[in-house]
Amino acid sequence: MKVGERLMKLVSRHMTKEEGSDGQRFTYRKGSFAVTLWFEYPAKADGNGQKTDGCGTLRGIREAIQADIDLGELIYIMDESENELTVVDNTEDTDRAIRYVSHDKITPTWLEERIVTTYSAGWYDQAVDPCALAEYLSRTVDKHILQTLEYIVIVSADTECDWDELFPILEDRHGNSILEVCDLPYDGVGIHWAEYQTVVINLGNIIELSKELCADGFSDVATETNIGVITTVLHELFHMAQNDPYAPEELFQGLPVDPEDQAEAWARKTFEENGGYVLAK
Structure with missing residues (x-):
C-alpha cells in the first residue's frame, strides 16, 4: 500500500461526513482534538438565470444573528428550519418579527x-x-x-x-x-x-x-x-x-x-x- 493511501485510510477512521442541500461537512475527531471542514456547493442558476445559493445565504444570516446575540443585542431566534429563519428584533423596543427565507424558495x-x-x-x-x-x-x-x-x-x-x-x-x-x-x-x-x-x-x-x-x-x-x-x-x-x-x-x-x-x-x-x-x- 502506498504511503498516501495508507494515510487516507488512517484519517478516514476518524472522519465523519454530513451532507446537506447546500454543501458537505467533514469532521476529523481523535481524542480531544477535532477539526471541521465545510465545502459549499457552487451556486446554481434558477429558471430565470439568476444565481441561487440554496441555504447558503440563510446560513450566513444565521451566523450574523448569532454574532449579534453573543454581543448582547436584544434579538433572538424564534423559529428556524432548513429553509426559513424567524428572528425577533427588539433593539428598538418594537418586538419586530422578521422571517428570512432561503433564496431558492x-x-x-x-x-x-x-x-x-x-x-x-x-x-x-x-x-x-x-x-x-x-x-x-x-x-x-x-x-x-x-x-x-x-x-x-x-x-x-x-x-x-x-x-x-x-x-x-x-x-x-x-x-x-x-x-x-x-x-x-x-x-x-x-x-x-x-x-x-x-x-x-x-x-x-x-x-x-x-x-x-x-x-x-x-x-x-x-x-x-x-x-x-x-x-x-x-x-x-x-x-x-x-x-x-x-x-x-x-x-x-x-x-x-x-x-x-x-x-x-x-x-x-x-x-x-x-x-x-x-x-x-
Whole structure:
C-alpha cells in the first residue's frame, strides 16, 4: 500500500461526513482534538438565470444573528428550519418579527402567493395580474431584497371597503390583524409597513394620476398605470430592504444617501433596465 493511501485510510477512521442541500461537512475527531471542514456547493442558476445559493445565504444570516446575540443585542431566534429563519428584533423596543427565507424558495409561485388583491382593486380596467407581477419580480429583483417579504397588497381607492376585506387576512405572527396598528394608503400610491415586511399599493390612486398624465394625449392610461405600479412596488420593496438589518451593503452602493431618493433611484433604474408589463389587460 502506498504511503498516501495508507494515510487516507488512517484519517478516514476518524472522519465523519454530513451532507446537506447546500454543501458537505467533514469532521476529523481523535481524542480531544477535532477539526471541521465545510465545502459549499457552487451556486446554481434558477429558471430565470439568476444565481441561487440554496441555504447558503440563510446560513450566513444565521451566523450574523448569532454574532449579534453573543454581543448582547436584544434579538433572538424564534423559529428556524432548513429553509426559513424567524428572528425577533427588539433593539428598538418594537418586538419586530422578521422571517428570512432561503433564496431558492423565492420563486414566481412563492411570490404570487404573497400578493393580495382586494375585490375592488380587481375590477379596474387596469387591474394588476398577480402572476405577471410575480414573474417580473422574480426576474428583476435581487433576492436579498425579497428575502423578508410577507405581503404585497393591492388596494383600490375605496380603502374603507378594502379595510373590511383585509382585516381578517393580514395577520402578524401572533394572529393579530396588522390593520389594528397600520393604515391603508388612502391619499398616496404606496406604503411600506416596516414592522411587518409588507408593501401596500393603492392602484386606484395610481390610475387617477395616470389619467392626469394622459390628459395631453401623448400616452395612454394603461401604459402609465403599468409604469406606476411597477415603480411603486419596486420603490416600497427597496424600503423593505433598507429596514432589513442583515441586507448586504452592496445593495445600496452607488445610490443616493437619502432613503427616499435611494429607493426612487433604484426603482427607476430597475424599470429602465428591464421594462415589463404587469397589468391583466
